[in-house]
Amino acid sequence: xxxxxxxxxxxxxxLLSSCGSEPPAEEELSQDRLSELIQGLQxxxxxxxxxxxxxxxxxxxxxxxxxxxxxxxxQDTLTPKFLFRTAAASRGIGDFEKAVELWGRITVSYENYxxxxxxxxxxxxxxxxxLADTDRARQQxxxxxxxxxKHPLANDARLLLEAARSGKSGNDLVKEFKQxxxxx
Numbered sequence: 001x002x003x004x005x006x007x008x009x010x011x012x013x014x015l016l017s018s019c020g021s022e023p024p025a026e027e028e029l030s031q032d033r034l035s036e037l038i039q040g041l042q043x044x045x046x047x048x049x050x051x052x053x054x055x056x057x058x059x060x061x062x063x064x065x066x067x068x069x070x071x072x073x074x075q076d077t078l079t080p081k082f083l084f085r086t087a088a089a090s091r092g093i094g095d096f097e098k099a100v101e102l103w104g105r106i107t108v109s110y111e112n113y114x115x116x117x118x119x120x121x122x123x124x125x126x127x128x129x130x131l132a133d134t135d136r137a138r139q140q141x142x143x144x145x146x147x148x149x150k151h152p153l154a155n156d157a158r159l160l161l162e163a164a165r166s167g168k169s170g171n172d173l174v175k176e177f178k179q180x181x182x183x184x
Contacts, residue, residue, distance in 0.1 A: 031073055038065050038082055045089055056093040062086055063098060070105065080110035084119060091122075096130040107143075117148040121157060128164060138164040 029037065041062040048054045066086040070079050087102035103119040103126075110116055124140030127133045141161035145154060163172070 031069075031076070034065060034069050034072075035078060038062065038069060041065065042085055042089075054089070054092055056095075059086075059089045059093045059095070062089060063095075063102075066102075074109065080106050080113040080115070083110070084113075084115050087119070087122070091126055091130070094130075096126050100126050100131070117144065117151045117153065120144045120147070121151075121153045124157070124160065128160060134164045134167070 041058055044058055045054060045062065048058075063086055066082045069076075069082055073079060083102050083106050087099045087106075090096075090102060091099035100123050103123045106113055106116055106119040107123065113119075120140060121144050124137045124144060127140060128137035131137075138161060141157045141164060144151075144157045145161065148154060151157075168176075
C-alpha cells in the first residue's frame with residue numbers, strides 16, 4: 001500500500017510539473033546589449049590569442065550572436081566588422097566552412113565595406129588551403145581579380161589562381177619562380 005501511495009504521489013507530482021507553464025523564452029537583447037556581448041566575446045578571444053588553443057565554445061557562442069546581430073541589424077556599420085572578425089575566429093578553431101560562409105556574407109551584402117576585398121580573398125585561401133576545394137577556391141580568386149585587379153592582394157591571388165589551375169601548391173610555384181630568377 002505504501003508503494004502504491006508513493007507511486008501515486010510521484011506520478012501526480014510529475015504530471016503537475018509537466019503541465020506547468022513553460023519557462024519564459026530568452027528575452028531578445030537590445031542592439032546595444034547584443035553589441036556589448038559580442039565585443040566582450042571578441043575581447044575574451046583576444047586574451048586567448050597567445051594560448052595554444054582558443055576556446056571553441058566561445059567562438060561558437062560568438063558565431064551565434066553575430067549571426068543574430070546580422071539578421072536583426074543588417075544595415076548597422078558594425079555588422080560587417082563583426083562578421084569579418086568572427087570568420088577569422090571560426091577559421092582559427094578549424095571551422096573552415098563557417099569562415100567561408102561568413103566572409104561570403106560580407107562579399108555579397110557588404111561589398112562597400114573596406115575589408116570586403118580581403119574577405120573575398122580569404123574565402124579563396126581558406127577553400128584552397130584548409131578545405132582543399134580548388135574548384136571553389138579558383139572561382140573566388142577569379143572573382144577577386146575581376147572585382148579588385150589593382151588591390152594589394154591581387155598578385156597573391158594571381159599566384160594562387162595559377163596554383164589552383166595547375167594543381168601545384170603555392171609553395172611549389174614560389175620555388176619554381178625562385179629557381180627561374182636564379183637561372184636568369
